[in-house]
Amino acid sequence: MILVWLILIPFVGGLLCWQADQWGDRAPRWIALATMLFVLVISLVLWVTGDFALPGEVTRHWLLEWRTSWIPRFGIEIHLAMDGLSLILVALTGFLGALAVLCSWHEIDHRVGFFHLNLLFILGGVVGVFLALDLFLFFLFWEMMLVPMYFLIALWGHSGSAGQTRIRAATRFFIYTQASGLLMLVAILSLVFVHYANTGELSFSYDTLLDTDVPEALAPWLMLGFFVAFAVKLPVVPFHGWLPDAHAQAPTAGSVDLAGILLKTAAYGILRFALPLFPEESQAFAPVAMTLGLVGIIYGAVLACGQQDIKRLIAYTSISHMGFVLIALYSGSELAIQGAIILMVAHAFSSAGLFILSGQLYERIHTRDMRIMGGLWGRIPVLPGFTLCFVAASLGMPATANFVGEFMVLFGTFPSAPVVVVIASVGLVLAAIYSLLLMQRVHYGPEYRQGALRGPDAREYGMMLVLLVLTVMVGLYPQPILDITAPIAGPAAELFEQAGAELASRAGEVN
Amino acid sequence: MLTLANLVALIPLIVVGATAVIVMLGVAWQRHHGATALVSAVGLVLALACVPVASTALSSPPLMTMDGLALMGSVLVLLCALVTVALSHHYLTGYIGPKEEFYLLLLCAVTGALGLVASDHLATLFISLELLSMPLYGMLAYSFRAERSLEAGIKYLVLSAAATAFLLFGMALIYARTGHLDLAGLATGLANTSDAWTLAGAVLMLVGLGFKLSIVPFHLWTPDVYQGGPAPATIFLATVSKLAVFVLLLRLVTVAPVFNSDWLNTLITLLALITMLGGNLLALFQSNLKRLLGYSSIAHFGYLMVAIVAGGALAVETVGVYLVTYLVTTLAAFGVVTQLSSPFSGEDAAGLHYYRGLFWRRPWLAAVMTVSFLSLAGIPLTAGFIGKFYVLALGVAENRWWLVGGIVAGSAIGLFYYLRVMVTLYLPEPGMRRMDATNDWGNRIGGLTLLVVAVLILVLGVYPSPMIQWVAGLSTAAF
Numbered sequence: 010m011i012l013v014w015l016i017l018i019p020f021v022g023g024l025l026c027w028q029a030d031q032w033g034d035r036a037p038r039w040i041a042l043a044t045m046l047f048v049l050v051i052s053l054v055l056w057v058t059g060d061f062a063l064p065g066e067v068t069r070h071w072l073l074e075w076r077t078s079w080i081p082r083f084g085i086e087i088h089l090a091m092d093g094l095s096l097i098l099v100a101l102t103g104f105l106g107a108l109a110v111l112c113s114w115h116e117i118d119h120r121v122g123f124f125h126l127n128l129l130f131i132l133g134g135v136v137g138v139f140l141a142l143d144l145f146l147f148f149l150f151w152e153m154m155l156v157p158m159y160f161l162i163a164l165w166g167h168s169g170s171a172g173q174t175r176i177r178a179a180t181r182f183f184i185y186t187q188a189s190g191l192l193m194l195v196a197i198l199s200l201v202f203v204h205y206a207n208t209g210e211l212s213f214s215y216d217t218l219l220d221t222d223v224p225e226a227l228a229p230w231l232m233l234g235f236f237v238a239f240a241v242k243l244p245v246v247p248f249h250g251w252l253p254d255a256h257a258q259a260p261t262a263g264s265v266d267l268a269g270i271l272l273k274t275a276a277y278g279i280l281r282f283a284l285p286l287f288p289e290e291s292q293a294f295a296p297v298a299m300t301l302g303l304v305g306i307i308y309g310a311v312l313a314c315g316q317q318d319i320k321r322l323i324a325y326t327s328i329s330h331m332g333f334v335l336i337a338l339y340s341g342s343e344l345a346i347q348g349a350i351i352l353m354v355a356h357a358f359s360s361a362g363l364f365i366l367s368g369q370l371y372e373r374i375h376t377r378d379m380r381i382m383g384g385l386w387g388r389i390p391v392l393p394g395f396t397l398c399f400v401a402a403s404l405g406m407p408a409t410a411n412f413v414g415e416f417m418v419l420f421g422t423f424p425s426a427p428v429v430v431v432i433a434s435v436g437l438v439l440a441a442i443y444s445l446l447l448m449q450r451v452h453y454g455p456e457y458r459q460g461a462l463r464g465p466d467a468r469e470y471g472m473m474l475v476l477l478v479l480t481v482m483v484g485l486y487p488q489p490i491l492d493i494t495a496p497i498a499g500p501a502a503e504l505f506e507q508a509g510a511e512l513a514s515r516a517g518e519v520n
Numbered sequence: 521m522l523t524l525a526n527l528v529a530l531i532p533l534i535v536v537g538a539t540a541v542i543v544m545l546g547v548a549w550q551r552h553h554g555a556t557a558l559v560s561a562v563g564l565v566l567a568l569a570c571v572p573v574a575s576t577a578l579s580s581p582p583l584m585t586m587d588g589l590a591l592m593g594s595v596l597v598l599l600c601a602l603v604t605v606a607l608s609h610h611y612l613t614g615y616i617g618p619k620e621e622f623y624l625l626l627l628c629a630v631t632g633a634l635g636l637v638a639s640d641h642l643a644t645l646f647i648s649l650e651l652l653s654m655p656l657y658g659m660l661a662y663s664f665r666a667e668r669s670l671e672a673g674i675k676y677l678v679l680s681a682a683a684t685a686f687l688l689f690g691m692a693l694i695y696a697r698t699g700h701l702d703l704a705g706l707a708t709g710l711a712n713t714s715d716a717w718t719l720a721g722a723v724l725m726l727v728g729l730g731f732k733l734s735i736v737p738f739h740l741w742t743p744d745v746y747q748g749g750p751a752p753a754t755i756f757l758a759t760v761s762k763l764a765v766f767v768l769l770l771r772l773v774t775v776a777p778v779f780n781s782d783w784l785n786t787l788i789t790l791l792a793l794i795t796m797l798g799g800n801l802l803a804l805f806q807s808n809l810k811r812l813l814g815y816s817s818i819a820h821f822g823y824l825m826v827a828i829v830a831g832g833a834l835a836v837e838t839v840g841v842y843l844v845t846y847l848v849t850t851l852a853a854f855g856v857v858t859q860l861s862s863p864f865s866g867e868d869a870a871g872l873h874y875y876r877g878l879f880w881r882r883p884w885l886a887a888v889m890t891v892s893f894l895s896l897a898g899i900p901l902t903a904g905f906i907g908k909f910y911v912l913a914l915g916v917a918e919n920r921w922w923l924v925g926g927i928v929a930g931s932a933i934g935l936f937y938y939l940r941v942m943v944t945l946y947l948p949e950p951g952m953r954r955m956d957a958t959n960d961w962g963n964r965i966g967g968l969t970l971l972v973v974a975v976l977i978l979v980l981g982v983y984p985s986p987m988i989q990w991v992a993g994l995s996t997a998a999f
Binding site: 079080081082083123148149150152153155156159160163164176179180183184187188191192194195198199202 | 894899900901905909912913916917924927928929931932935936939940943946947983984985988989992
């Protein structure tokens with residue numbers, strides 16, 4: 010039942026925020042903050058009290074599980090379950106959700122209640138995605154979080170250069186993700202009906218569908234249906250068109266959620282659904298996926314170097330970082346998959362930090378254009394120092410979480426795909442270039458304007474400090490995360506290996 | 521022969537017909553708007569209450585059948601008519617000129633629709649269809665002093681007459697080949713003969729019915745009529761009329777095999793594809809909400825055609841579920857337009873600019889609008905998603921990949937304009953004068969009905985099981 014509450018709390022909180030609007034601007038903010046902290050605390054308590062022993066050989070091990078029938082006509086259930094991976098991501102959602110509320114404390118000054126309604130609905134949907142095990146329910150949450158995100162960008166976004174662009178960016182975001190989501194729905198339905206044809210049982214349950222014997226001609230298409238939906242969200246390069254605009258136009262809270270959590274739902278989806286449901290097809294598809302990941306790494310990094318808008322720059326670095334995650338997920342190595350999870354967490358911290366910092370800069374100098382920044386180091390106390398730290402994290406400096414993640418990804422992938430790793434390492438060099446470029450253009454160099462600017466207040470200082478401490482903590486001692494994700498990464502890698510062996514044996518038969 | 525037992529099956533139809541007579545006599549005796557609306561509503565509720573009685577009838581009357589499909593159609597027709605009456609009352613209070621005849625026309629049309637969903641014979645089919653269409657001309661041209669309304673009425677009249685001619689010609693051809701007019705006879709007659717003439721007859725009938733459903737090559741009247749007609753008349757056209765005709769088309773296709781020949785099946789597939797894509801593409805840059813909803817309804821019937829193509833047991837259930845979700849959604853969307861245009865003052869609030877910033881002055885009305893547009897777009901947790909889910913499931917189950925692709929593409933295109941309308945509701949308000957709902961809209965019966973419908977959209981989206989069970993029960997009883 011606690012899982013249901015994890016999902017319901019943000020929704021209830023959102024409705025409260027909407028109604029609390031009449032008591033002034035502060036009430037919705039406090040309610041939203043309390044709601045997200047509540048979610049965070051629940052997940053932390055679960056983390057501390059949970060038992061993450063390696064699962065037995067026979068049964069899948071869920072830390073918590075809750076199921077009840079929903080639409081019996083199609084065998085659809087409300088089936089929620091939590092394991093280490095979902096737990097980390099739910100905790101991350103709670104944490105970044107609280108940050109998102111905090112960072113918009115002064116930025117959002119109109120329609121505060123409705124803003125927080127949308128914000129909390131997104132987070133509720135995301136928690137739902139991380140917990141749902143019924144494919145119908147998963148799809149439902151997957152689509153549902155789009156609507157409030159759309160409103161967040163369209164209504165509270167930055168007006169951009171030419172009036173209407175935030176609505177256009179929001180619409181593009183919505184259409185990209187919704188259309189690809191429908192492809193996933195078609196794939197889910199095909200899978201369900203194949204299973205129905207095989208066994209006469211209609212079910213959307215993850216456990217049931219895992220063992221479905223999909224005809225060989227159909228399976229690659231179904232796998233692609235899932236992959237495209239996740240690839241759009243991750244984003245993988247040919248499907249990334251929505252990301253830079255959405256990030257650039259979104260309010261800070263929207264960017265934090267988008268980069269910190271929404272992108273992670275895609276990686277989670279690949280790891281939880283695309284790989285286990287279609288191991289052989291994924292194994293066969295791995296070279297393509299890895300190539301796409303490589304393209305993403307290089308493309309994102311190169312384009313990041315050429316950006317003038319600070320938020321677009323950070324957005325492109327996300328594409329680059331997610332390329333590493335994609336490579337790791339399809340490498341089929343336990344080490345790399347664990348690295349991908351750490352990298353996801355690390356990227357959530359570092360990109361959230363950078364987005365919040367650029368939001369704070371925007372509040373002070375009212376621009377995101379790096380051409381008219383420069384020399385801020387002398388004008389603002391403290392903030393440039395934090396920027397340096399997060400930039401260092403983003404380029405994968407040792408002692409930050411990003412380093413651990415990237416290192417594990419590259420190290421784990423090397424045995425199976427050395428060429429990919431060699432090329433991906435080039436991305437690290439490019440990461441250094443764009444990160445330092447960001448630092449150089451914004452904080453060093455000649456001062457574009459004179460005059461001291463306001464330093465961070467306690468709220469801003471606190472947010473940055475917590476993020477930084479977490480980044481370094483995970484960087485120095487990642488073991489807790491490794492411990493609780495080992496039960497997920499291990500079987501996933503094993504599954505991949507078996508599929509590879511089967512493919513090889515089948516190829517042998519043909520020969 | 522018509523026996524007393526047969527009459528039991530016809531009770532809903534008789535009650536509605538009797539109500540029409542009572543309303544007519546009442547109007548002749550003394551005009552009273554409120555009383556007329558009330559009598560009409562009571563008549564419809566009574567008819568609705570009689571549907572369970574009718575379902576217990578042991579034998580169907582001649583020329584008609586009271587199977588599960590007919591029962592489902594009757595219930596939906598009556599419910600939609602009831603909502604239309606509730607919404608009409610407030611709307612018509614501002615109308616200069618006789619108000620009461622609107623209800624008379626509406627009740628006559630409902631009688632036609634009830635006959636249509638139950639018709640088992642080409643004669644009843646034709647008479648019911650005309651009984652449904654004729655009053656609609658009057659309803660669409662009701663505010664005839666407004667140029668657009670008159671235009672809508674006449675346009676619908678002329679084109680509808682042409683479509684009727686096609687329908688009759690098709691029937692004649694089929695009759696000439698088989699010598700039967702009842703559907704069962706047609707089925708057996710057509711099982712043996714399948715030559716060019718019967719095929720031509722079937723296609724001509726399809727054209728006639730396709731016009732009523734505004735399937736794409738025959739859709740040209742839709743935007744103008746939707747825009748011009750008074751809002752309640754448009755609601756009636758978009759819900760009751762389309763629903764009844766679609767139920768009939770489904771019955772024809774499932775009963776008579778001529779519609780199942782490969783050639784015709786390909787044709788319907790093609791029509792469905794261009795309907796769902798065409799409707800959505802045409803709606804893209806519409807700035808008139810009523811026209812936009814008109815195009816959107818074209819697209820939705822394109823999706824629904826998948827059921828006609830696919831056939832099978834699941835198809836009837838799909839049609840039922842999709843119609844229910846489409847109806848609640850359309851009622852809510854047009855209901856908001858009606859509220860904003862109430863009381864009648866010449867022209868309806870159809871321009872999108874009237875809706876700019878609606879959320880900040882009428883939050884509940886805008887919320888209803890948002891919910892209904894989310895439902896039209898098929899976003900989860902609304903009724904529309906369940907409908908879309910069913911159609912996709914049917915397409916996948918029957919391996920109609922082209923149609924599935926069409927639905928995905930159509931939905932993606934559709935999102936663009938649905939989102940455009942939705943975000944308009946939340947933009948900052950313009951300073952200009954605008955049409956607005958009256959302050960007491962929420963206390964009036966129309967407003968309350970609207971809120972109930974909106975809640976229903978959400979309930980059906982979150983907990984669709986009871987509806988699915990109801991529809992599934994009736995559709996298995998159908999065949």
